[in-house]
Amino acid sequence: MLFLNYKPVIVIGMHRSGTSLFTRILNDSGVFMGYDMGVNAEAKFFQQINISLLKKNKAKWNDPKYINNSTKIKMNYSDFAREYLGVFKSLYLGNNHIDFLKTYRKYYKLLVDYEWGWKDPRNTYTLDYWLNIFQEAKVINIVRNGVDVAISLFNRNEKNKNNQLYVKDFDNIINCFKLWEKYVVQSENYLEKKDLNIITIKFEDLLENKTKTLERTKNFLGKSFSNDIDYIDGSRTKRFNNNYQKYKELIKYAKTSLVLEKYGYAEIL
DSSP: OGGGGOOOEEEEOOTTSSHHHHHHHHHHTTOBOOSSBOTTSOBHHHHHHHHHHHHHTTOBTTBOOOOOTTSOOOOOHHHIIIIIIOTTTTSOOOSOHHHHHHHHHHHHHGGGTSOBEEEOTTHHHHHHHHHHHSTTOEEEEEEOOHHHHHHHHHHHHHHTTTSTTOOGGGGSHHHHHHHHHHHHHHHHHHHTOTTOEEEEEEHHHHHHOHHHHHHHHHHHHTOOOOTTOOOOOGGGGGTTGGGGGGGHHHHHHHTTOHHHHHTTOGGGO
16 A cells, blocks of 8 residues: 555544644644644544544544454545645546556655654544554654543533534533543553554643653654744643632542543642
């Protein structure tokens, strides 16, 4: 398959965990993260495939299931060029993929050495599918304090009560926290794979010690980062701290979470 030698950067991690911020940093530092991206910096081409993969397994982002590489979704090369790369946006490509590949094969080969990737929290559950295609991918796993994630997800859901993004289960903030636990536990399964290039970045480390965290990432990816990254706000690590007492039931539940304790977040409560 044409994609096998590509080495994309795949960003995984729970929703509301800082994956969008990290994707912006990657994009601003020369890692192409997609031409057609949504409001959360998710490349729509890969996002739609992830949605289809989950749907085939009767799952969705808020009720996820692990997707292995036996689930089949056809990769459309012309859509990849138009929607992800964006370089052929105004060019009619037709439906003959054989002619398309012959004509543009040289261009695709550029991606072997070009730094590119995509972010989608759903990658956390579909990663093995993608690793079957991109066997030399590098994976960045973003983790954030589960209490802060739950509060952020709960607040966003409150704002979405009158639109299709509303999730009734999230009226209970503890369900938001439980979803965080599920995503983090799933991401940990990949950390046990000896042949997988993966690094875990804590959102709080990025905000509080930008230089050290980006240095770790630079060493992992083998690239330098832009010096113009001045939009990282360290105060965001304490964004919800003063409101913890407002969510007493959540805090009570979170204190029993072994996942929260494992990442050192329990001591903050």
